[in-house]
Amino acid sequence: MIYQNERAIYVKIADRVCDDILSGKYQEDERVPSVRELAADYEVNTNTVLRTFDILQRDEIIYQKRGIGVFVSPGARHKIRIARKREFRQHELPEFLRRLRLLGLTIDDVVKAWNEDSEETNS
């Protein structure tokens, strides 16, 4: 059963920070915006951003230098990719397969679409 829910704000902001690390906006060992800057960007309480930093630090995506700021950990991009792949396999892929069966599509349809898309991307 699909429930529509919004994940907690601090988790959503953590996702956005991870997006920006993956896209290369924040490079490894570079500073990420401060608590105050992120609070202003997302219009949230600073304590919410502190919780975001807590989970990112726990997952070793960022690290703090006392009095200087918060930085992207070495290897953060790799860690985020692994975590995202795991999430994709656990949640999105089963739902995708369920939809395929429900609609009577086969894996061949997916392969065909994949190849077409790859050609377009390469050309």
Add this chain to the structure above:
Amino acid sequence: MIEVQNITFSYSSKGTPVFDNFCLQLEQNKVYGLLGENGTGKSTLLYLMMGLLRPNKGHITVEKVDVSRRKRTTLQQMYIVPEEFDLPQMRFTDYVETYRPFYPAFSDDILRRCTEEFHLPLDARLDQLSMGDKKKALMSFALATNVPYLLMDEPTNGLDVPSKKQFRKVIATTMTEERTLIIATHQLHDVEALLDHVLILQRSQLLLNASVAELCEKYTFDVRPEDDLTDEVLYTERTPQGNATLSLRQPNDEETSLNLELLFNAVTSINNQN
């Protein structure tokens, strides 16, 4: 800390009291949302906390000092932005120079950040500003006083959509450690993501007094299909997407975002049934 200790208050000796043996404690370093329907005593409570009204019985203390003594050391720690107010016929800069000496921690840096975010010209005549700009000017001054206790009554009333966004940005950046902000409002969406703590008043009683972290830990806010209302569901509202639902959070469920309007409706309607 602000401590409201067993207060009773009524506007006239014959009328029913607005508060009867009412208690509340507000801690430092938090953003409080004081919510409640019209006429539940939100503004009255703010004025009582400021010492602008005095309780018939009981005491309200700020840092252990009774506010009704109106001591200078207490007054310079507090500021209120009322819902409606008049500003004198003077330029904003002159206003700031006139009133800043009352607030020893006044911050030019915060004033500059607020006026920049709100696009307020400092040389503007206050009496010639629009209602929204007047509010933004007073809020900028209020935040710049840097007082530990800042009270705002319906701060987003009269602000247009971009200004509400500016308001949230200003609050998010200037409400740092060791400051307490109490926002009385019924514009729930305007303040939802800013709050640390939710207080809901109804018929002068405190129906809810809980931190946002605690609420998100205990409850799940989601939208469910019509036929999927299990035991842990506490309250639902029909929406075009399905039933907006407040339910007990199950141990392994991920935390969801606080839906303040749903929470408010749930708390007040459950109380009405009793």
